[in-house]
Amino acid sequence: MAKVNHPRRVTIREVAAQAGVSVQTVSRVVNGHPDVADETRARVQEVIARLCYRPNGIARSLAAQSSQILGVVASGFQLFGPAQLLTGIEQQATELGWHLMLQIVDPAKSNDCDRVAANLISHNVAGVIWAYPELTGERECAFHQQIQPHAPIVFLSMEPQSGSAVLNVDNRHGARLATEHLVARGYRHIGIITGPMSLWSAQQRKLGWQDALASARLPHHSRQAVEGDWSAAGGDAGLMRLIAQFPQLDAVFASNDQMALGVLKAAERLGRRVPDDLGVVGFDDIPESAFFKPALTTVHHELMELGRLAVRELHRVIEARREGKPAMAASVMLQPQLVVRESA
Amino acid sequence: MAKVNHPRRVTIREVAAQAGVSVQTVSRVVNGHPDVADETRARVQEVIARLCYRPNGIARSLAAQSSQILGVVASGFQLFGPAQLLTGIEQQATELGWHLMLQIVDPAKSNDCDRVAANLISHNVAGVIWAYPELTGERECAFHQQIQPHAPIVFLSMEPQSGSAVLNVDNRHGARLATEHLVARGYRHIGIITGPMSLWSAQQRKLGWQDALASARLPHHSRQAVEGDWSAAGGDAGLMRLIAQFPQLDAVFASNDQMALGVLKAAERLGRRVPDDLGVVGFDDIPESAFFKPALTTVHHELMELGRLAVRELHRVIEARREGKPAMAASVMLQPQLVVRESA
DNA sequence: TAAAATCCCGATAACGTTCACAGTTCTACC
DNA sequence: GGTAGAACTGTGAACGTTATCGGGATTTTA
Structure with a gap:
C-alpha cells in the first residue's frame, strides 16, 4: 500500500x-x-x-470526546418541506460554527435506523436533528434510546412526546384556517386530499379539516377524503377519485400546493371552473403557487425558521451541558397563516 | 466543568x-x-x-489519516437542480458506505471558501464534490489549490477545465433542442429569459438558444434576451420586459420551468394565448410542469443521475489511490431530451 | 533435512489534540 | 517578611484506532 x-x-x-x-x-x-x-x-x-x-478537527473530536458536528437525519430534499427545513438548518448551523453530517434513512429497510445511529455515535456528533417525518414511533423510539445517552436530540414535524423536544408547525390549525375559509366563502361540500397518512403532519392536516367542518356543523364522511402522495399527479388523480365517490363536491382542501396544482389541472379537464364551480385551497405557500391559474389560496408557514430554531435549541442545550448544567431542548409550535388569492 | x-x-x-x-x-x-x-x-x-x-469513526480517521466522509460544497437546495443533485449524491453515497459532510458557501462572503476548505481538510475528508455553481473561476481555483493535495475533487455543472473532473449536463445542446423546436413550430421571433448570467449553466443555455437561431438563419439581438433569477416571479417580470423591448416577440425560451410558469401567468394577464399567440418552452422538466396550463414543453435532464455519477467517480479514484495507483476522475457530459407537451 | 517462504499474531509507536494536575512566578495582605 | 492566593505555563497521560515491524509456528522448496 x-x-x-x-x-x-x-x-x-x-x-x-x-x-x-x-x-x-x-x-x-x-x-x-x-x-x-x-x-x-x-x-x-x-x-x-x-x-x-x-x-485538526478529527484529533480535537477524539481528545475532547465531542465534535463540532451536528447529525441531521432526513428523508429527501425533493419535497418542499424537507428542502426548506434543511436550508434553515444549514444556515443557522453555519452561522453558529457547526458542521453538518447528513444521514438519509431508507424507509424500506427497517434496520436502517440502527446503522444511522451507529454512524452518528461513532462520529461523536454533539447533537442530532431528526427531520425524518414518519409516525410509526417505533423507529424514533429505538433511535432515541440509542442516541440519547450520547447527544441531545430534537425532533421535527412529529407527534409531540413528553421527554423529548419536538418542533412543529401547527398543521392542524393551518388546515382548519384553510377549511374555514372555504366554509366562509359559502362552499358546503368540502373534500380533502390528504398527504400520506403515515405522516404526522398529514394526519394533523386532516384533523384540522375535520375540526372546521365540525364547528360549522357540516357533515364529513370518509368518502369526502382520499389519500394523496404530495405530488401534482397525486392531486390530479385524487380529485378524480373524490368526485367519483362524492359527486356533490364543491370545494377541496389539498394538503399541499403540488397536489392543489394537480387538482386545478383535473378541474380544468372536467370543465369545472375554479373558484366558481370548485373552491381550492392548498398548503405550504410554495413560491410558485401565486402563479398558478388561478392563483392559489393557501396556508403559509415558516419551515426555514423551524429548521433554524432546531439548531438554536440544540446549540443552547449543548453549550449548557458543556458547562455542567443539565438542560433540555424546548418544544415549539409555529403558527401558520392563511394567504387568500383567487382559487377560493 | x-x-x-x-x-x-x-x-x-x-x-x-x-x-x-x-x-x-x-x-x-x-x-x-x-x-x-x-x-x-x-x-x-x-x-x-x-x-x-x-x-469509532473518529479514532479511525485519526489513525488512518483518512475518513469515510465525502465533503459536499453546495449553495442551497430550494432550487430544483441542487436538490436533485444532492439527492443523487446522498443515495449513491449511502449505497457505497460513505458519509456526507455538508458545507454551504455564502456567495456574499468572499473568504467563505477558505473557511470551507479548511473545515474539510481538518476533517480528513476522503474526497470533495463541488456542487456550488458559479462561474467566477477564482473561487474554484483557490479552493482547488487548497483541497487538491489532500483529496480528489469533482466539480458539478461548471465550465470544463483541463486538469480537473467536471460533470455536466449538456445545457447548451438542451437549450438548442428547445429553441429548434420553437423554430420548427413556425415561431420566428424567439426571445429568451436567461438564468443568472454568473452561472455557467445559464450561459450555456443562452448559447444553445443562439446556436439554434443562427442555424435557422434567424437574427438575434440583445433586446431579445433578458436576465431572470430562476423564479416564477422573475419569469413573469421577464416576459413584461421582453415584450416592452421586443414587441414582435412570438415565443420564449425560459431557462427553467419556474420562470416558464411565470411567463404563462404574465401571458394570460396580457391576453396572449399559449401556444397560439406565444410559444413557451422551459428547461428542467420539474414534476409539476406537466400540470401547468397549458402543460409545459420542456427539456428533461437527469440531475440525480449526475449526482450519483459524481460519487461513483470519486469512489473509484479514492479506492484506486488507496491501492497506490494514481487515478483521475473522468469528466462526463449527460445529454438532455426534449419533452413536447402543449405550450409549444 | 536444511533453508526459505508463508501464515498468523502481538508489541509498540504513531495520529493531533485536550485534560488533569503540578509547578513557578508574581502580587497582596496582615 | 512570611504566606496565601492569583496568574500563568508546562508535563504526562489520555482519546480509540491503525501502521510498522518483528517473531514464532507451520508449510513448502531445494
Whole structure:
C-alpha cells in the first residue's frame, strides 16, 4: 500500500516550537481559554497566522470526546418541506460554527435506523436533528434510546412526546384556517386530499379539516377524503377519485400546493371552473403557487425558521451541558397563516 | 466543568480482551484484512456481535489519516437542480458506505471558501464534490489549490477545465433542442429569459438558444434576451420586459420551468394565448410542469443521475489511490431530451 | 533435512489534540 | 517578611484506532 503524497500539515507542536511555548499553551490560545498572558497570546497568534495553522478537527473530536458536528437525519430534499427545513438548518448551523453530517434513512429497510445511529455515535456528533417525518414511533423510539445517552436530540414535524423536544408547525390549525375559509366563502361540500397518512403532519392536516367542518356543523364522511402522495399527479388523480365517490363536491382542501396544482389541472379537464364551480385551497405557500391559474389560496408557514430554531435549541442545550448544567431542548409550535388569492 | 454522563462505549480493547486476542487482530477482522485464521476471525466476530462493538469513526480517521466522509460544497437546495443533485449524491453515497459532510458557501462572503476548505481538510475528508455553481473561476481555483493535495475533487455543472473532473449536463445542446423546436413550430421571433448570467449553466443555455437561431438563419439581438433569477416571479417580470423591448416577440425560451410558469401567468394577464399567440418552452422538466396550463414543453435532464455519477467517480479514484495507483476522475457530459407537451 | 517462504499474531509507536494536575512566578495582605 | 492566593505555563497521560515491524509456528522448496 503506497503512501499517498500528503503534504505535511502544520500541527500544534510546530506552532508551539516556533512560538517557544508548550503545546498546551497553544491549545489554550486556539480555544480562547483565559489564563494566558496577553503577550504570549499575541506571539502564538502571530505564529499561527504565519504558518497557516488549522486545528485538526478529527484529533480535537477524539481528545475532547465531542465534535463540532451536528447529525441531521432526513428523508429527501425533493419535497418542499424537507428542502426548506434543511436550508434553515444549514444556515443557522453555519452561522453558529457547526458542521453538518447528513444521514438519509431508507424507509424500506427497517434496520436502517440502527446503522444511522451507529454512524452518528461513532462520529461523536454533539447533537442530532431528526427531520425524518414518519409516525410509526417505533423507529424514533429505538433511535432515541440509542442516541440519547450520547447527544441531545430534537425532533421535527412529529407527534409531540413528553421527554423529548419536538418542533412543529401547527398543521392542524393551518388546515382548519384553510377549511374555514372555504366554509366562509359559502362552499358546503368540502373534500380533502390528504398527504400520506403515515405522516404526522398529514394526519394533523386532516384533523384540522375535520375540526372546521365540525364547528360549522357540516357533515364529513370518509368518502369526502382520499389519500394523496404530495405530488401534482397525486392531486390530479385524487380529485378524480373524490368526485367519483362524492359527486356533490364543491370545494377541496389539498394538503399541499403540488397536489392543489394537480387538482386545478383535473378541474380544468372536467370543465369545472375554479373558484366558481370548485373552491381550492392548498398548503405550504410554495413560491410558485401565486402563479398558478388561478392563483392559489393557501396556508403559509415558516419551515426555514423551524429548521433554524432546531439548531438554536440544540446549540443552547449543548453549550449548557458543556458547562455542567443539565438542560433540555424546548418544544415549539409555529403558527401558520392563511394567504387568500383567487382559487377560493 | 462537570463530566457529562457518557455511557462507556465499547472499545476495541474490550473486544480484544474478551476474545483473548490482541487489539491488532480485532482491527484486522473489522477491516477485513487477510492473515487471520478462520477460527480466530469467527471468535472475534462473535464477541463483536455480543458486545455490540462499533468502531469509532473518529479514532479511525485519526489513525488512518483518512475518513469515510465525502465533503459536499453546495449553495442551497430550494432550487430544483441542487436538490436533485444532492439527492443523487446522498443515495449513491449511502449505497457505497460513505458519509456526507455538508458545507454551504455564502456567495456574499468572499473568504467563505477558505473557511470551507479548511473545515474539510481538518476533517480528513476522503474526497470533495463541488456542487456550488458559479462561474467566477477564482473561487474554484483557490479552493482547488487548497483541497487538491489532500483529496480528489469533482466539480458539478461548471465550465470544463483541463486538469480537473467536471460533470455536466449538456445545457447548451438542451437549450438548442428547445429553441429548434420553437423554430420548427413556425415561431420566428424567439426571445429568451436567461438564468443568472454568473452561472455557467445559464450561459450555456443562452448559447444553445443562439446556436439554434443562427442555424435557422434567424437574427438575434440583445433586446431579445433578458436576465431572470430562476423564479416564477422573475419569469413573469421577464416576459413584461421582453415584450416592452421586443414587441414582435412570438415565443420564449425560459431557462427553467419556474420562470416558464411565470411567463404563462404574465401571458394570460396580457391576453396572449399559449401556444397560439406565444410559444413557451422551459428547461428542467420539474414534476409539476406537466400540470401547468397549458402543460409545459420542456427539456428533461437527469440531475440525480449526475449526482450519483459524481460519487461513483470519486469512489473509484479514492479506492484506486488507496491501492497506490494514481487515478483521475473522468469528466462526463449527460445529454438532455426534449419533452413536447402543449405550450409549444 | 536444511533453508526459505508463508501464515498468523502481538508489541509498540504513531495520529493531533485536550485534560488533569503540578509547578513557578508574581502580587497582596496582615 | 512570611504566606496565601492569583496568574500563568508546562508535563504526562489520555482519546480509540491503525501502521510498522518483528517473531514464532507451520508449510513448502531445494
